[in-house]
Amino acid sequence: MCSNAIANDENEEKGRKINKPLDANSLICAGPQYKTVKNLLLWNVSFIDIVMISSPMGILGLPFLTRNRDFSAKVYATEAAARIGQLMMEDLVSMHKEFRQFYGPAESDVPQWMKWDELELLPLELRQIIYGTDGTEFGGWMPLYSAADVKTCMLKVESLKYAEEACYNGTLIIKAISSGLEIGSCNWSITGPKGSIAYISSSVFSSTTAMGFDYKGLQGSDVILYSDLSSCNAPDKFDDDNNFSGAAGNNFSNLSDDDITSAMLLSVDEYLEEMEKLDFICSCSVDSIKAGGSVLIPIGRLGIILQLLERFALDLASENMKVPIFVISSVAEELMAYTDIIPEWLCRQLQDRLYSGQPLFSHVDMLKDGRLHLFPAIHSLKLLGSIVGQLVDADVEGVDTSLALLPFKPMAMKVLQCSFLSGMPQHIGPLENSFPFGYYSKNQTLHIPYTKEYSEFDIAVDLACRLQYTTLKQNDMDIARLKGELVVEQGRYRLLVGNEQASSQTKPVLHFGRLDLKVLQMALQKMGLNTAVEEVRSADGTQTASLVHISEPSKSIIEVTEAQTLITTADENVASLISQAVCSILDCI
Amino acid sequence: MAIECLVLGAGQEVGKSCVVVTINGKRIMFDCGMHMGYKDKRQYPDFDLIPDSCDFTSSLSCIIITHFHLDHIGALPFFTQNRGYSGPIYMTYPTKALAPIMLEDYRKVMVDRRGEKERFSSEDIVECMKKVTAVDLKQTVQVDKDLQIRAYYAGHVLGAAMFYAKVGDAAILYTGDYNMTPDRHLGAAQIDRLQLDLVITESTYATTYRDSKYVREREFLKAVHKCVEDEGKVLIPTFALGRAQELCMLLDDYWERMNLKVPIYFSAGLTIQANLYYKVLINWTSQKVKDTYVTRNAFDFKNVCSFDRSLINAPGPYVLFATPGMIGGGFSLEVFRQWAPCEKNLVTLPGYCLAGTVGHKLMSAKRPTQIRLDEDVQIDVRCEIHQLSFSPHTDAKGIMDLVKFLSPKHVILVHGEKPKMAMLKERIESELAIQCYYPANNETVCISSTHHVEAGASDAFLQSCLCPNFKFSKPNSERDSDLDDSNKRTIVCDDRVAQGILTLEKNQNPKVVGQNEFMEVLGVENHGVKFAHCCPIYLPDSESRDASGRSPSALLRLIFEQLSRAFPGFDLHDCQEQIRIRSFVGSFCSKEKCLHRTDVSLHSRVTHLCCSWSLADEELAWKVLSIIKNLELANAS
Numbered sequence A: 001m002c003s004n005a006i007a008n009d010e011n012e013e014k015g016r017k018i019n020k021p022l023d024a025n026s027l028i029c030a031g032p033q034y035k036t037v038k039n040l041l042l043w044n045v046s047f048i049d050i051v052m053i054s055s056p057m058g059i060l061g062l063p064f065l066t067r068n069r070d071f072s073a074k075v076y077a078t079e080a081a082a083r084i085g086q087l088m089m090e091d092l093v094s095m096h097k098e099f100r101q102f103y104g105p106a107e108s109d110v111p112q113w114m115k116w117d118e119l120e121l122l123p124l125e126l127r128q129i130i131y132g133t134d135g136t137e138f139g140g141w142m143p144l145y146s147a148a149d150v151k152t153c154m155l156k157v158e159s160l161k162y163a164e165e166a167c168y169n170g171t172l173i174i175k176a177i178s179s180g181l182e183i184g185s186c187n188w189s190i191t192g193p194k195g196s197i198a199y200i201s202s203s204v205f206s207s208t209t210a211m212g213f214d215y216k217g218l219q220g221s222d223v224i225l226y227s228d229l230s231s232c233n234a235p236d237k238f239d240d241d242n243n244f245s246g247a248a249g250n251n252f253s254n255l256s257d258d259d260i261t262s263a264m265l266l267s268v269d270e271y272l273e274e275m276e277k278l279d280f281i282c283s284c285s286v287d288s289i290k291a292g293g294s295v296l297i298p299i300g301r302l303g304i305i306l307q308l309l310e311r312f313a314l315d316l317a318s319e320n321m322k323v324p325i326f327v328i329s330s331v332a333e334e335l336m337a338y339t340d341i342i343p344e345w346l347c348r349q350l351q352d353r354l355y356s357g358q359p360l361f362s363h364v365d366m367l368k369d370g371r372l373h374l375f376p377a378i379h380s381l382k383l384l385g386s387i388v389g390q391l392v393d394a395d396v397e398g399v400d401t402s403l404a405l406l407p408f409k410p411m412a413m414k415v416l417q418c419s420f421l422s423g424m425p426q427h428i429g430p431l432e433n434s435f436p437f438g439y440y441s442k443n444q445t446l447h448i449p450y451t452k453e454y455s456e457f458d459i460a461v462d463l464a465c466r467l468q469y470t471t472l473k474q475n476d477m478d479i480a481r482l483k484g485e486l487v488v489e490q491g492r493y494r495l496l497v498g499n500e501q502a503s504s505q506t507k508p509v510l511h512f513g514r515l516d517l518k519v520l521q522m523a524l525q526k527m528g529l530n531t532a533v534e535e536v537r538s539a540d541g542t543q544t545a546s547l548v549h550i551s552e553p554s555k556s557i558i559e560v561t562e563a564q565t566l567i568t569t570a571d572e573n574v575a576s577l578i579s580q581a582v583c584s585i586l587d588c589i
Numbered sequence B: 001m002a003i004e005c006l007v008l009g010a011g012q013e014v015g016k017s018c019v020v021v022t023i024n025g026k027r028i029m030f031d032c033g034m035h036m037g038y039k040d041k042r043q044y045p046d047f048d049l050i051p052d053s054c055d056f057t058s059s060l061s062c063i064i065i066t067h068f069h070l071d072h073i074g075a076l077p078f079f080t081q082n083r084g085y086s087g088p089i090y091m092t093y094p095t096k097a098l099a100p101i102m103l104e105d106y107r108k109v110m111v112d113r114r115g116e117k118e119r120f121s122s123e124d125i126v127e128c129m130k131k132v133t134a135v136d137l138k139q140t141v142q143v144d145k146d147l148q149i150r151a152y153y154a155g156h157v158l159g160a161a162m163f164y165a166k167v168g169d170a171a172i173l174y175t176g177d178y179n180m181t182p183d184r185h186l187g188a189a190q191i192d193r194l195q196l197d198l199v200i201t202e203s204t205y206a207t208t209y210r211d212s213k214y215v216r217e218r219e220f221l222k223a224v225h226k227c228v229e230d231e232g233k234v235l236i237p238t239f240a241l242g243r244a245q246e247l248c249m250l251l252d253d254y255w256e257r258m259n260l261k262v263p264i265y266f267s268a269g270l271t272i273q274a275n276l277y278y279k280v281l282i283n284w285t286s287q288k289v290k291d292t293y294v295t296r297n298a299f300d301f302k303n304v305c306s307f308d309r310s311l312i313n314a315p316g317p318y319v320l321f322a323t324p325g326m327i328g329g330g331f332s333l334e335v336f337r338q339w340a341p342c343e344k345n346l347v348t349l350p351g352y353c354l355a356g357t358v359g360h361k362l363m364s365a366k367r368p369t370q371i372r373l374d375e376d377v378q379i380d381v382r383c384e385i386h387q388l389s390f391s392p393h394t395d396a397k398g399i400m401d402l403v404k405f406l407s408p409k410h411v412i413l414v415h416g417e418k419p420k421m422a423m424l425k426e427r428i429e430s431e432l433a434i435q436c437y438y439p440a441n442n443e444t445v446c447i448s449s450t451h452h453v454e455a456g457a458s459d460a461f462l463q464s465c466l467c468p469n470f471k472f473s474k475p476n477s478e479r480d481s482d483l484d485d486s487n488k489r490t491i492v493c494d495d496r497v498a499q500g501i502l503t504l505e506k507n508q509n510p511k512v513v514g515q516n517e518f519m520e521v522l523g524v525e526n527h528g529v530k531f532a533h534c535c536p537i538y539l540p541d542s543e544s545r546d547a548s549g550r551s552p553s554a555l556l557r558l559i560f561e562q563l564s565r566a567f568p569g570f571d572l573h574d575c576q577e578q579i580r581i582r583s584f585v586g587s588f589c590s591k592e593k594c595l596h597r598t599d600v601s602l603h604s605r606v607t608h609l610c611c612s613w614s615l616a617d618e619e620l621a622w623k624v625l626s627i628i629k630n631l632e633l634a635n636a637s
C-alpha cells in the first residue's frame, strides 16, 4: 500500500546557493520522516470499508491509517503476511528508536528542515524527493508510528489462510490466493451475488521460496484488476508522466489453457533468470571473500534473503570455506524461527523437505553448527574489522543507490545492484486482444458496470413449491407472488419460508394489460348482459374513453380508459359479474 | 436429489474407517482405513461394493483422509497401488508428512514380526503419497467445478481434521476422530456454524463422561516419579506418533519443574525423527505450545535422548519409550520380558488394547501373575502396571455439543460400539430432535438433501427486502403485569417480509423483481379496476321538518358512528367531507348529473353520497353501502 522513503542523511551546514551540487554535506541531518501514499490523508478514512493487504511489505503503511480515530474498516491479510509484516514494522520502529537516540527526540511533528525557508536551500535532487517529481507529495511525509500503533494496528487485522473464505457483511466472499511473489503474498478474489473481481498484483508462477501463483483460484472472475504494472514494457497508450498504475480486464474465465501454458513457459524463463541472479550474487560474494573481503547485504525481500542463505550454505561448503554469516536485525531471531514452521506457505521444493523429514531451510542447520549468527543490533557484535568488501543491494524498489551511498563516499567498496521483480506484466500484452481492457491511473475512480443485471438468489424449495403461478395472456410467461424471509449469508441471498404470523399484509391484487372492448362485450353477453358502446371524445376529437352501457337487469355503466376500468352500478350482483368479465380479460397478480 | 452414504468400515465397530458418500452425483471416500484386529479379508473395507468398482478413478471424485492413524489410512496404499485408484487424494500437511511413517512402521511389523505376506511395499507407500494433495485448515479446495471441500481442526492427533464437503446446495461434515477438549499438545476441535444436511461423527465414547484430564495426568506423573525414585525402570509402550509426543511433553515439563536428572530414552530413531516433524508443524498444536516456539520449541525435548540396546539391563533408573503401543511384539515386548519380573519396575498401558496383545492380557490381570506368550514362553509379571486413562477422543458430552452446535438435518454415527451407539442415537433424536442412524458395515443410508431454486433478483427487490419494517406492540399485560415490570415495555420487532414477483420465462432462469417495478420490467401498464356508485340517501319527511338545517357534516358524523360500530376492527377516517375505509371513499355529491348515479328518483328529500372503491375491497364496500342505505330506516323508526 505504501512505500517509505527515508531521509536520514547528514548535513552539517546549509548551502547558500539555490542549486548547489549534491554531495554528502548537502544531506539533511535529522531524525527520519516517512513518506506514505500522497493522498492517504485526503481520503475520508471512515468511508473505507475494507483494506486488503497483498504482501508483508504491503502492510508497512497500515498503522498510518489505523491510528486515525475514524478508521473502522475491516483489514484482511494472510497469516504469513501479517506476521512477517508485523516483524518488519517492529524492526522499523526499533531502527527509528536508534535514530532518535542519535539525533535526540523530535521537537515537534514538523522538524526544522521541513520549514519552507530551509527547504528552499536544498539541492534540486533532494527537493525532488521531498516534493515528488510533480511537486504534490510534500503532504505525504509524516513521523513514524509507535510500537503501540503497530500493536493496535495488528489487532484490527483479520488473518486468513490461503483460499480461506472470509465473509464480509454477509454479501462478499473474500479469498486470498497465493501470488508467489513473497511468503504470504497474495492476490484477492472477491465474490458477491452480482459478480466477482480478481485483484492481481505482481505474481510469480514458480517461485523459489513462496508458494507459486495460483491462477486457477482466480478463474471465472467477471473483472480482473491488475496492479503493479510499473515495469510493463508496451505502454504506448500511457501518459509520459508515468501515471499509469494498472489495468482492468473482463472475463478471465475465458482464458484458455493455451494462454496459461504460454504464460507458464515465460515463467520458466523468469524462474531461471531469478536463479541466475542469485547465483551471480553468490559467486561475486565468494570472490570477495576469497580476496579477503566481507560482504554486506541489506535485507529486502525475505524470500530473496532466505534463498541467498541457502546458496551461501552450498557455495561456501563446496569451496570448503568457513566464513561466518551474520543476520543483524532486531527481529532476526523471530523471523528465522517463524520461517522454520510455515511449510503451508512455501513452494513445492521446500514442502518436499518437510515430507522427507528435513528442516525447511538450511539456516536451521547453519544456526546449529555456528555457520550463521543472529544479532539484534550492530553494536552487539564486533565484526567490523575489514571495511574493504562488497555491497550487494538485492532490493526490489527503485531506491536511488547513488543517493543512499552518498554519505559514505568516496568508497573503495564494490557495489553490486540486482533487482528482482518478476510477475505478470509481460503476459498482459497478448491478453489485451482477447478481452475488453480498460486502464486506470492514480487518484481516478474507475466505474466498471456489473456484467449481470440480476443478483444470484436462492429460493428455498419448500417455498418454491407453494408458489401459485398465473400464466400471462399477453406475454408467454408465468408469474407468481413471492413472499418469504430474506437472509444474506456466505455471499448469497436466500429466501426462506417466513413466519406466516408475523408477516405483513400481502399487497393488493394488481391488474395489467389491455381491455379489449369487443372481448369485453362478448364476455358480458355470455353472462346475459346486453351492452351498448358509446365513445367519449375530448374537445379536440381524440377518443379519451369508451362507455359500455348496460340497462338490464339494472342500469350500469363501464367506463374504460387505457389505465383503468370504472364500473358504476347500484347492483351488487351485476358489479360482481362485470368485474369477473373484466378480470378474465386482464392479467392479474 | 439425495445423499447416499455407504459405510464400508467403522460401522458399529472401531477399525477400518471408510465411508463412501455420494452427494448430487459426486462420490467421495472419507478415510481408507484398516482393521488391526483381523488378518483375513475383513482387514480392509470391501471396496467392491462401491458402484462401478471396475474403475475407481472415475467412480470416485476424491478420497479424503482425516488423520494418520492406521484405522483411517491403513488401506490407502493398497487401494491406490493394487486396486488402481489414481484420482485426487486430500489430507492435511501434517497427515501427509506423518502418514508414511505410520504406514512404513506398520508394514515392518506385518512383515518382520508377524511374518505375514505384505499387502503393500515401501515403494507402494512412496508412490501412494505422491498422489496426495496437502491442504491447510480452512482452505477451500475446489476439487472440480461442483465439489468443494474444506478442513477444520479436530484435535485428536497432529494434523487431524474434520472435512466439510459441498456439492451444489447439499453439504455434509465428516468428523473423523476428534477431541473437544484441548490436551497438552493439541487444541480442541474448531468448526464454523455450517449449514449441513448430514454430520457423520465418530462415537468411540458414546456414553462416557470424563472429568478433568489433569487429575489423570498427575496420577501418571506420580506413578512414574515414584518408580524412578525407588530406582526402578519405567517402560512406556507407545506408537511412534501422537501419544509418544504428548507423554514426552508431559514428562519433559515435569522433569524440568522437579529438577529430575533420570534419563528419558526413545527406543527407535523413528520417534526422534517424528519429533522433528512435530517441530516444523508446531502451528498445528495448541495455542500455548505455539506461543512459545521462538524461545523454545516444545518439541525440542531437553531431557530426552536416543536409546542404545546395551542399556536394557544397565543399572539405575530410567524411562524408556518403546514401540509398539499394545506390546503386540517388537521392541516393547522384548524389554517387557526382561523387566516384568522385577517389582521395582513400572509399565504403562494405553487406554485401549486390542485382544490378543500382551497389553490386553495385562489390563485384566492381577499382580503378581504369569502371562503365556506362546507354547514355551511364559513371563512372570511382578512389576507395577499403570493404565493411562486419557484419550484423544471426545466424550459423549463433546459429541452432543458438536451436534447441537451444528444442528444438521441428519446424523450418522460410526467408529463406536453398537450398544453405546444405540443409546447415543436415542439421545440425539430425543434431546436434539435430529434424525440419527448407526448403520452396520456395508449398509447404505439415504437421506434427502435440501434444495434451492436458483433465480436472479433485481436490485429494487433486494433493496425493498433489506429495508427494516419495525412494528411496535404492547404485550398483553393482564396477567403478570404486577409481577414483572418489563411487561409494560413496548415490544419492537423488525417484521421484515420479502415480497416480490417471480417471473418465469421459457428457457430462462426465474427472475424476482419488486412489486413496484415489475410492470416496467414486463413492459406492461397497470390497469385499475374500480367501482363507483353515487348512493342516494333518502331523508325522511320528519327529519326534513325538524332538522332541515342538519348539515351534511352532521349526517356524515352519524354515518361514521354507525360504521365504526359495524366495523370495529377497521381504520376509519373521518375527514371533514369524506369517509374512508381502506380504498372505499364516500363524499357528498352535489352534481345534478353525476355519471355514477343510476337511480332516477323523484324524491325531493334526497341527498347523494358519491362512493368509489377498488376491486380488492369489493365485499367490504357493499356492506358499507347497505349500512348507509339502511341508515334512514334506522333513523325513521
Ligand SMILES: [Zn+2]
Pocket: B067, B069, B156, B177
Ligand atoms: Zn484416530
Ligand SMILES: [Zn+2]
Pocket: B017, B069, B071, B072, B177, B415
Ligand atoms: Zn480412529
Ligand SMILES: [Zn+2]
Pocket: B533, B534, B589, B591, B594, B595, B596, B597, B608, B609, B610, B611
Ligand atoms: Zn356522484
